[in-house]
Amino acid sequence: MRFDYYDLSPKDDPLLPTFAAAKQNGSRLSPKIGAVAKLGGGASLFANYAHGFKAPAPSQVNQFFENLTSPFGAYRTIPNPDLKPETSKSIEGGVRFASDHVLAGITGFSGRFRNFISQETVSPVGANPTIYQYVNLARVKIEGIEGKLEVHGDSGLFGQLAISYAKGDSFRGAVRAPLQSIDPLKLVAGIGWRDPGNRFGGQFIMTHSARKEESRAAAGNYRPGDFTILDATAFVRVAEAFTLRAGIFNILDEKYAWWSDVRGLAASSTVTDAYTQPGRNISVSLTARF
Structure with missing residues (x-):
């Protein structure tokens, strides 16, 4: 069991008299359970199911920045005082192998998120400046697979191989769209x-x-x-x-x-x-x- 508590309590800045920083706090209890089955010969199967919680970072809630003279295009980052914590439910499983000279494993995973925190372009297409903001995506699903192999010899020679692939989608009502941050x-x-x-x-x-x-x-x-x-x-x-x-x-x-x-x-x-x-x-x- 994991317990998270956060309290965002910004103070007024006399240099920014017109900017009112947002306050918020919250907590969450997140359970997790895992299992391992040893198959013998160094091989094992594993599986995990977990709830997750991620509080908004202070900069995501209150940050403001702009550069209107950038040679790469004017842009602006605006705060989001209504940004909510992100929660998730995920499951992963796979197989591992370990010996004196070899470590290997392959893992598949799937996660479903609520109020997924993502930095998005919120300005109209072609607008100047381009406006960015951290927002909550109501529902997100991410799935993927990862594999790794490490080989070590007694002489000091070693090799490694790793591969990862994932895809994600966000859902706004009945509208499904690819998650750009993957x-x-x-x-x-x-x-x-x-x-x-x-x-x-x-x-x-x-x-x-x-x-x-x-x-x-x-x-x-x-x-x-x-x-x-x-x-x-x-x-x-x-x-x-x-x-x-x-x-x-x-x-x-x-x-x-x-x-x-x-x-x-x-x-x-x-x-x-x-x-x-x-x-x-x-x-x-x-x-x-x-």
């Missing part, structure tokens, strides 16, 4: 080596993101293409307390953008390049632990 299919694979003494090691990581399906995106929205990027990282312990890390990211110098960064952007936009990620880049860091 990312498209993503695949991550890596291979590396780590010194058995944990003194140094490195890894190559491949990340692939599919293109957002046209049927799951709002009409007229920009949909960046699918992409595959390759990164390489390495570390070395230069002393007992110091670790030096370095990485080369986007080795293939791919031009790409994440769906989460561009959702809501019109396909006719002339500034889509402004939402792309960096090209080939490097980083170096030194960590101290005492």
Whole structure:
């Protein structure tokens, strides 16, 4: 059993004499139950059923911001004093396998949400500025599947593979629409080596993101293409307390953008390049632990 209580009690700001910040509070008791069945040989089945609760963040209720001179288009974020907490009922289940050298699992899940909190464009199409606001979607359903595989050898060689796919829909009365905040299919694979003494090691990581399906995106929205990027990282312990890390990211110098960064952007936009990620880049860091 989980109990949540929140109390949002903002104070008046003399710099904003005309803005009245909203107050709210609430609580919720959320049960959860899970079961595991061991099949032998390191394999097991599992299932969970849970109620969830998420209170609105203070910034979601009271935040106001605008930039009317942005070269990428004027925009404004407005508060929502009537934003309600989000509740959910979810179920997940799957199979896991664990041995000395292999960890694997596949999980399917389904969740139903009430008053789902989502940042939406609330201005009319083509309006200037574009207005964003956190709102409650009355009902939302999200389903998906995730899989992972990790293999470790005695010599320090290791590999990993992970895949995830989900889809969601919001319901307003009898109207059903795709949930825009769901990312498209993503695949991550890596291979590396780590010194058995944990003194140094490195890894190559491949990340692939599919293109957002046209049927799951709002009409007229920009949909960046699918992409595959390759990164390489390495570390070395230069002393007992110091670790030096370095990485080369986007080795293939791919031009790409994440769906989460561009959702809501019109396909006719002339500034889509402004939402792309960096090209080939490097980083170096030194960590101290005492």
